[in-house]
């Protein structure tokens with residue numbers, strides 16, 4: 001049996017009903033290997049974000065199943081689903097969503113606090129995470145004083161607050177120039193080397209070429225390799 005950290009079977013997702021029914025996913029069987037660097041690619045509007053939301057336990061399927069690190073999400077109540085999400089998945093989005101009035105360190109400390117890390121440990125852990133994304137020297141800078149690539153690295157550090165096994169990202173470099181993109185990719189590749197499963201939705205062929213596992217979504221289904 002393969003070691004898949006994420007597995008879906010006959011996964012479907014429908015939005016709306018009647019005349020407005022959209023079948024965003026139409027029966028997806030997916031396995032994402034633990035420790036892989038996975039890219040999800042495909043044309044706009046074909047179901048990538050829907051798939052990302054489902055494998056990140058941000059939404060529930062219409063049909064079929066999603067297993068996250070061995071746990072089927074269908075039967076979970078809201079609280080259990082939120083707990084699973086917090087434990088297993090670190091999210092990074094295209095727009096960094098950092099709190100503008102807080103420093104880089106404080107942004108991460110806030111996430112650590114929400115993750116239940118005690119106050120005494122927060123500062124040290126925040127600084128460790130900043131070092132991990134090679135931003136130790138920017139701990140006291142606010143987002144407005146950081147470049148786009150640096151802000152995204154703070155967002156990645158924040159996503160690691162719970163030490164989740166999976167980093168899940170929607171176009172994390174979609175808003176960045178090519179040198180900032182290279183910075184962010186270098187950090188993601190290093191985290192992957194250290195054992196994180198990295199999953200990203202991307203429109204960039206260059207980024208997709210660096211994946212060791214490629215998932216192609218077309219018209220709500222997966223395409224073969």
Ligand code: ADP
Pocket residue numbers: 015016022023024042043044045046047048049050051
């Ligand atoms: P992609 O990420 O590949 O651009 P999406 O997963 O966002 O594709 O969308 C797949 C399909 O589902 C599209 O037809 C889109 O319009 C539709 N869709 C996505 N989210 C919603 C929603 N919340 N309500 C209704 N339709 C949606």
